[in-house]
Amino acid sequence: MKNEQPKAGRPGETSQWPRWEGPAESRPSGYLQGEANIFAEGPEREKQIGKGPSGYERPDDLIVQDVNERLTQEAFLDPGNMTVSVENGEVTLEGYVAHFADKTRAEEAVLEIEGVTACRNNLRIAPERH
Incomplete structure (x- = not known):
């Protein structure tokens, strides 16, 4: 695992080995802690999907x-x-x-x-x- 680079893929999936983007307490053995906790709560982690620019209405x-x-x-x-x-x-x-x-x-x-x-x-x- 020495000098290995994280692989492409969605954070928290096994394709991300050896990086884990979730909470440290649920990190599987053999994974490194990632740069961010994608499961964090609070306004900085509020999902923005589905929100459009001001005044936008879906056709x-x-x-x-x-x-x-x-x-x-x-x-x-x-x-x-x-x-x-x-x-x-x-x-x-x-x-x-x-x-x-x-x-x-x-x-x-x-x-x-x-x-x-x-x-x-x-x-x-x-x-x-x-």
Whole structure:
């Protein structure tokens, strides 16, 4: 390990060997302490991802893409009978879902997306087919 340079990769991953960018108390054996503690708390370590410049508003077409992708990735939700539209950051969900929990799950997923200002959930519970 003598004179070894840290390898490229995300801090704290084993690809970073021999440098550890996390808290010293959880540093695996054989790792050197890195330059920064990426798990530190406080205003200096507040995550800035998702924040845009002053006055920036995400375009509706990007929000539509993100909503469609998020609904596609929901493991317990079938978005096959849904449609999505966005106007001024407000998302409207139309169509049918199998259960009330799916309606709630879809709305919660939408509200987590950066740039969404509101969600008009017009999803209905599909009639049972026997």
